[in-house]
Amino acid sequence: MASVLIALVVAALSIKKGKASPTATPRSCVEIEVPVSIDTTAIKWLQPRVDSNIDAVDWVNYQTTRTSPNNTQSMIGQITVKETFKINGQLCAPPKGSARSEILQIATHGGGFDKRYWDAEIKPKEYSYVEAALAEGYSVFTYDRLGTGRSDKPNAYDIVQLNVQVEILRQITSLARSGKLVSASKKLSGSPDDRLAKYQPSKIVHVGHSIGSILSVGLITNYPTESDGLVATGFLHTNIPLPGLNVATWGFEFARENNPTLFKDYGSGSLVQATKSNVQVSFLKKGTFEPALLDYAWKIRQPVSVSEFLSLLTAFGKEGARFKGPVHLVIGENDYGNCGGDCNGTYDLNMIKQQIYPAAKDVAVHIQPGTGHGLTLSTNATAGYKASFDFLHKSGL
Ligand SMILES: *[C@@H]1O[C@H](CO)[C@@H](O)[C@H](O)[C@H]1NC(C)=O
Numbered sequence: 329m330a331s332v333l334i335a336l337v338v339a340a341l342s343i344k345k346g347k348a349s350p351t352a353t354p355r356s357c358v359e360i361e362v363p364v365s366i367d368t369t370a371i372k373w374l375q376p377r378v379d380s381n382i383d384a385v386d387w388v389n390y391q392t393t394r395t396s397p398n399n400t401q402s403m404i405g406q407i408t409v410k411e412t413f414k415i416n417g418q419l420c421a422p423p424k425g426s427a428r429s430e431i432l433q434i435a436t437h438g439g440g441f442d443k444r445y446w447d448a449e450i451k452p453k454e455y456s457y458v459e460a461a462l463a464e465g466y467s468v469f470t471y472d473r474l475g476t477g478r479s480d481k482p483n484a485y486d487i488v489q490l491n492v493q494v495e496i497l498r499q500i501t502s503l504a505r506s507g508k509l510v511s512a513s514k515k516l517s518g519s520p521d522d523r524l525a526k527y528q529p530s531k532i533v534h535v536g537h538s539i540g541s542i543l544s545v546g547l548i549t550n551y552p553t554e555s556d557g558l559v560a561t562g563f564l565h566t567n568i569p570l571p572g573l574n575v576a577t578w579g580f581e582f583a584r585e586n587n588p589t590l591f592k593d594y595g596s597g598s599l600v601q602a603t604k605s606n607v608q609v610s611f612l613k614k615g616t617f618e619p620a621l622l623d624y625a626w627k628i629r630q631p632v633s634v635s636e637f638l639s640l641l642t643a644f645g646k647e648g649a650r651f652k653g654p655v656h657l658v659i660g661e662n663d664y665g666n667c668g669g670d671c672n673g674t675y676d677l678n679m680i681k682q683q684i685y686p687a688a689k690d691v692a693v694h695i696q697p698g699t700g701h702g703l704t705l706s707t708n709a710t711a712g713y714k715a716s717f718d719f720l721h722k723s724g725l
C-alpha cells in the first residue's frame with residue numbers, strides 16, 4: 329500500500345514538474361544524485377576549439393579532412409582526472425513479488441540524448457524501455473551520462489571522454505552491488521520506500537545504446553567480473569569501415585549558439601545536431617517511426633562533447649576474453665551510423681564469439697527489422713526489447 333501511494337505521489341509530482349513519464353503502470357521510483365569519485369587518466373587531444381557555430385563546422389571539417397592527423401596522432405598528452413562528479417539517476421522497482429526484481433538492469437544512453445531516451449513519454453507501453461523492463465519484472469537504473477541532462481557538465485575537451493565514463497559506470501555498478509546506491513546518494517524526488525532505499529541486487533545486467541553500449545562493452549572488457557550480462561543496442565562489431573565515425577553526417581552546431589535557452593549550462597566544445605532533420609538522419613528510418621516520436625527525440629536532444637567522438641576507442645579494454653555472462657548485440661536493420669543504412673552481411677558471428685567474447689555463456693546478434701539507430705523511438709520497439717529479455721532468460725537472467 330505504502331509503495332503504491334509513493335508511486336502515485338511520485339507520478340503526480342512528475343506530471344506537475346513535467347519531467348518523468350506519465351506512465352501506464354504505477355511505478356515505484358526514486359530520483360537520486362549519486363556522488364561518483366573517479367581517479368583515472370584522460371587524453372589531451374589535438375583539436376580546434378568550438379565556441380561558435382562557425383567553429384563547430386570548422387571542427388567537423390578538421391576531423392574529416394583527408395590529411396588531418398589520425399586518431400592516434402591526435403593523442404598529445406595525458407590528464408589526471410581525480411574528481412567527484414554528481415550523476416543524476418533514477419532507480420525503479422517492479423511491482424512487489426516480481427520474479428526478477430533481484431536482477432538490476434543498468435541502462436546507459438547514447439550520444440544526443442539523456443536518460444529520457446529509455447523512457448519515452450509518448451505511448452510508454454509501446455516505446456518506453458523502462459516500462460517494458462519493469463513489466464518483465466526487472467529493477468532498472470537509468471542515469472544521465474556525464475555532460476548531459478541533470479548530471480555534472482565538466483570540461484568538454486579534457487574530462488567528458490569515454491574512458492572517464494567507463495569509470496563512472498564501474499563506480500555506479502559497485503555502489504549498486506553493495507546495496508548503497510540510494511543511501512550514498514542525495515534523494516531528489518521524495519522518500520524512497522524501503523525496497524528502493526536498501527535495494528541490493530543479486531545480479532547486474534548492463535544495457536546500452538550506442539555510446540552507452542560502447543561504455544558497457546568498455547566495462548566488461550576492462551572489468552569482466554563486474555557484470556553478469558550485456559545487452560548492447562545500436563552497436564555491433566562490424567567488419568566494414570565505420571560510417572558512424574564520420575562526424576560530417578551529424579549536422580553539428582555549437583550547443584549554446586544553437587539554442588541559448590535549452591543549452592545555457594553547456595560550455596565550449598559542446599555540440600548539438602542543428603535540426604530535427606539531422607536527428608532523423610542519424611536515428612530514424614522513414615516508414616518505421618511515428619512523426620510524434622521524431623518530435624520527442626528533438627525535444628529531449630542533448631549535446632555531446634567534442635572529445636567523446638575522439639575517445640570512442642579508448643573505452644575498450646583487453647580483458648573481454650574473461651567475460652562469462654551472456655552477450656546480446658542488438659542493431660536496427662537500417663542503422664545508419666554503424667552499418668551505413670544496411671546491417672545485413674556486415675558482421676561475422678563466429679568471429680565475434682571466438683575472438684571477442686570466447687568465454688561468454690551465450691552470444692547472439694539480433695537485427696531488429698526495419699529500424700534505424702534509435703531503437704526506442706521506432707515502431708515495433710517492444711518486440712525488440714522482448715527479444716533481449718528472452719535471450720537473458722535463457723541464461724537465468
Ligand atoms: C596513424 O598514422 C600513423 C602514422 O602515419 C600510423 O602509423 C598509424 O597506423 C595510423 N593510425 C591509425 C589508427 O590509422
Ligand SMILES: *[C@@H]1O[C@H](CO)[C@@H](O)[C@H](O)[C@H]1NC(C)=O
Pocket residue numbers: 661669670671672
Ligand atoms: C536483410 O535481410 C533480410 C533477410 O534476408 C531481408 O528481408 C531484408 O530485406 C534485408 N535488408 C536490406 C536492407 O536489404
Ligand SMILES: *[C@@H]1O[C@H](CO)[C@@H](O)[C@H](O)[C@H]1NC(C)=O
Pocket residue numbers: 695696697698708711712715
Ligand atoms: C517486430 O520485431 C520482431 C522482433 O524482432 C520481429 O520478429 C517482427 O518481424 C517485427 N515486426 C515487423 C512488422 O517488423
